[in-house]
Amino acid sequence: MFKRFKLEKPWSFKRKLTAFSILISIIPVFILGFVSAHMAARSIQEEVDRNHQLALKQIEFQINNIISNLNIFSIILATNVSVERSVQLGPSNVVEFIDMADTVNKQRYTSSIRYHVSLIYKKYDYVYSTLYSSTKYSDSKYFKMLESTPTNRNSPLMITPHTYPGQDELLLFRPVPLNSNYTESMLVLHLDTTILEDFIQSLEFSFPSHLYVLDETGKVIMTRDKEETGKQLATTVELFRYWKNPSGYHGNYSLEGKSYKISALQSESTGWTYVAMSPLEMLTEKSDHIRMVTWMFMLVITTFWILLSLVGSRRLYGPIEKLVHKFNPNNVLHKHESDDLAALDSIMQQMERNNYELRGQLKGTFSTLKDTMTHSLLLGGMTEQEVLIKAAELNYSLHGSWFAVCSVAVDEDARFLQTYRERDRTLIHYAMRKIMEEVCERRISCITFVQQPGQMAVILGTETEDENDQKLIMEIVHEFRSCMEKYLQFTVSIAVSPLRMYYTSIHACHLEAQELLSYRMLLGTNVVITKDTAEEPIKQSGRLVAECHKQIISNILQGDLNHAVHHLEQMTSYLPSHVRNSGTAMGVYGYLIGEIEAIFYEIGSELQELFENDLYKHLYSLRTIEEVKMWFAGHVFPEIIKYLEDQKKSREKITPQHILIYIHEHYDKDLSLQHVADQFQMNASQFGRYFREETGTNFSDYLIEFRIGKAKEWLSRTDMPIKEIAERLRYTTVQNFTRIFKQVVGCPPGEYRMQQKKEHDR
Numbered sequence: 001m002f003k004r005f006k007l008e009k010p011w012s013f014k015r016k017l018t019a020f021s022i023l024i025s026i027i028p029v030f031i032l033g034f035v036s037a038h039m040a041a042r043s044i045q046e047e048v049d050r051n052h053q054l055a056l057k058q059i060e061f062q063i064n065n066i067i068s069n070l071n072i073f074s075i076i077l078a079t080n081v082s083v084e085r086s087v088q089l090g091p092s093n094v095v096e097f098i099d100m101a102d103t104v105n106k107q108r109y110t111s112s113i114r115y116h117v118s119l120i121y122k123k124y125d126y127v128y129s130t131l132y133s134s135t136k137y138s139d140s141k142y143f144k145m146l147e148s149t150p151t152n153r154n155s156p157l158m159i160t161p162h163t164y165p166g167q168d169e170l171l172l173f174r175p176v177p178l179n180s181n182y183t184e185s186m187l188v189l190h191l192d193t194t195i196l197e198d199f200i201q202s203l204e205f206s207f208p209s210h211l212y213v214l215d216e217t218g219k220v221i222m223t224r225d226k227e228e229t230g231k232q233l234a235t236t237v238e239l240f241r242y243w244k245n246p247s248g249y250h251g252n253y254s255l256e257g258k259s260y261k262i263s264a265l266q267s268e269s270t271g272w273t274y275v276a277m278s279p280l281e282m283l284t285e286k287s288d289h290i291r292m293v294t295w296m297f298m299l300v301i302t303t304f305w306i307l308l309s310l311v312g313s314r315r316l317y318g319p320i321e322k323l324v325h326k327f328n329p330n331n332v333l334h335k336h337e338s339d340d341l342a343a344l345d346s347i348m349q350q351m352e353r354n355n356y357e358l359r360g361q362l363k364g365t366f367s368t369l370k371d372t373m374t375h376s377l378l379l380g381g382m383t384e385q386e387v388l389i390k391a392a393e394l395n396y397s398l399h400g401s402w403f404a405v406c407s408v409a410v411d412e413d414a415r416f417l418q419t420y421r422e423r424d425r426t427l428i429h430y431a432m433r434k435i436m437e438e439v440c441e442r443r444i445s446c447i448t449f450v451q452q453p454g455q456m457a458v459i460l461g462t463e464t465e466d467e468n469d470q471k472l473i474m475e476i477v478h479e480f481r482s483c484m485e486k487y488l489q490f491t492v493s494i495a496v497s498p499l500r501m502y503y504t505s506i507h508a509c510h511l512e513a514q515e516l517l518s519y520r521m522l523l524g525t526n527v528v529i530t531k532d533t534a535e536e537p538i539k540q541s542g543r544l545v546a547e548c549h550k551q552i553i554s555n556i557l558q559g560d561l562n563h564a565v566h567h568l569e570q571m572t573s574y575l576p577s578h579v580r581n582s583g584t585a586m587g588v589y590g591y592l593i594g595e596i597e598a599i600f601y602e603i604g605s606e607l608q609e610l611f612e613n614d615l616y617k618h619l620y621s622l623r624t625i626e627e628v629k630m631w632f633a634g635h636v637f638p639e640i641i642k643y644l645e646d647q648k649k650s651r652e653k654i655t656p657q658h659i660l661i662y663i664h665e666h667y668d669k670d671l672s673l674q675h676v677a678d679q680f681q682m683n684a685s686q687f688g689r690y691f692r693e694e695t696g697t698n699f700s701d702y703l704i705e706f707r708i709g710k711a712k713e714w715l716s717r718t719d720m721p722i723k724e725i726a727e728r729l730r731y732t733t734v735q736n737f738t739r740i741f742k743q744v745v746g747c748p749p750g751e752y753r754m755q756q757k758k759e760h761d762r
Contacts, residue, residue, distance in 0.1 A: 021312060025305035033298035040290040045261070052263035052276040055203045059213065059274050060267050062199055067172075067270060069113055070189050071156060074174040075719055077107055077117065078187050087176050087185040090124040104130065114195065118142070118188040119176070131190050141167070142188060151182045160215045161193050162230030169193060197222055210260070212275040214243055221272065243273055253277060370394055374449040378405070378457055380507025387503040398447040400461030402499040404473055405509035407517045408432070410454035411491045411525035425453050431488060432456055439480050444472060459506055465499045477528050491526040493517070498531060545574055545588060553595055559641050565633040572629050589619055589628055596640065610639050647686070656694040667707055668728050673699050708744045715749055716756035722749050
């Protein structure tokens, strides 16, 4: 029997593919079934825990938020001047009493929480209340509460609902004034707990659940079952043991013969405990149902995958047979192979050898392809994306974000062509390229290209446009020029374009370098030509015209029309001897308009708004220089000077006191330079300059100083949270407020508040 199996022909790849397809498809399904059934039961438990924690956190957040707001409202009322005066003067002072009542009602009506206020005049044995009628303090329920409940200096006192008979509300006590230690008068805030009970009733769970809110003594403050509200947990009840030690409680909670999944959350701010319970029976039913559905689904998938594996393996093997037949129709390469896959492997190995030989042939043509790409860059025939793709394919050695082009030309090109024949010129060009590459090596990225006999273009790439990179380019150019004269015995002139960003700018750099190279006729041979050296003769000849430009601008800003016209006439008289044609002359006048436009832009105005027609179009429509002079002197200059004088008069009507008063009254709004400038009918840049001149500081610094001053006042005199201070002062985040406060004051807001409290306690 074993011999029969040994002599049996090995399985073909087609049969192996079918068998492995079935195994690979079935095994993950079974594993998935086991894992998913387990995870389903676990996810239900986790879902219940998440729902419990979410509901408990919502309750905690809602209660903490309400209590926090009550604390803030009590501080606001306790520190209110009207309330403090009424407490000091007593209820018999009608004016102060009415003012106090009005203040209390305003605070209540503007609050998002419905609450009532009682004010205890302990000194005068009197209680004012918005909920109950006024009565004597000694006869009120507050007297017994405060006598039986200890107070902690100036801290607020909170009495939970149902602590005393007939008390179904949450009470918050605070002394008035704040530092009186409950010796003079007290403020009482009444909160109806139906707000929180309605919120608890509105919470939704995936399963029916019980909710409890327990105070520090184990008393039920709130629950969905109103009959249990106000009851004290008995020490024999299992819920009491869980409340005492939630972390030490193991197993499920039993209530009335049913098991429950129980979760708890204790609030750090109030000390209350929030408990949620869901029936375990419903969780088990849902888990069993999911497990059954999972196994049924797994059975269906297993059957489906077996059928799919049988059909798929046949279809998957089809392309292999087609490939073998396509690449080897005559069965030449794999006559000795018994399996189509082994035959296909032989074919792929042969193709790999052929590809290796082709790569060796292509490698020799890479230099030609790189030269073609360089030529395209110089001619501007490629987009930025195309350059990046092509550079990656060819391993292009030009890198950087900023590029400059150097046009190198042999000075005595006629003698160069006569001395070196075509084959020799190729060697000279190769030597020139190698010298440049060696000079640039490890210093800067470069690529070279021979444009024509005796001329070479060099593209240099840098990462930045700073002065060091420009100096490095000039050092490389001068060093290359010296090497040419030393090793090849002839001189060259080099034109260097300015640095420009992106590969697509290389074309513009090349054109500018070619244009600069034409200045060799003026500057001589064996030189380095840049934009500065080429423009120097023009700068020297136009110095008088530039001086007139400056004088005209200065006269216009001073409102001196006569001197502006005088310098215009003087400039006009210089032009015939300093410019070569009328187009250049018109460019001088156009440049003057551009300088005036720049002045208007600085003061936040538009020059074109003063004139109906476009200034540049009108300028080039004039035929003679005399017409241009008359147009500037009689129309343009007077209109500009009149506008500047009107702007100056409008600024004089506004005093710095008006601006500062507006800032002090609206510091808690979203103030900006543009907003305040609009209020005083000025543009932003004009207003900013005026504010700095009048106050000695800029607008933003003044606003920061004033707001930080308010923050210091609130930190030292109130218990207002830092977050609320940041919001009132219009800071987007507490972190931003803290950073600016520390820059101005020298310490964070919290540390500053502690310092002030220590000084006050002394």
